[in-house]
């Protein structure tokens with residue numbers, strides 16, 4: 828990454844200002860800053876990481892290293908809805924792989940990818956903590972998170988179809 832060269836006195840990332848004001852000078856708060864940045868933008872834009880480097884004094888290479896080391900961080904934009912399909916043990920033995928195949932086929936994306944219309948991002952994740960409902964997916968959207976359990980290939984595809992329809996009607 829190149830170093831930030833912005834000279835403007837106006838904050839380059841106004842949404843980040845409250846976070847930087849609170850944490851920029853606090854030692855050991857880089858992960859917190861990156862988490863909050865991702866909460867705001869849905870991912871970690873490169874320009875935002877450079878801005879964080881300039882404001883915190885942490886080398887941009889270190890920030891990039893942390894962002895790429897932890898799987899919780901995303902470096903690419905994501906869809907409006909993040910589909911987190913559990914592949915933990917209980918979900919795996921109850922058919923999570925088949926459900927992933929059905930969702931991938933329905934959305935035409937692989938794990939980690941975003942649909943062309945930027946509505947869905949598919950993320951296959953570790954245990955979501957509700958194994959009694961296996962197989963499970965959680966969908967994180969503008970209205971919050973919703974968990975769907977006892978999935979089948981058909982029910983998973985149907986849930987995504989209903990969301991897509993809602994989006995189509997709203998647009």
Ligand code: FES
Nearest residue numbers: 913915918954958
């Ligand atoms: S293994 Fe899927 S919720 Fe625990």
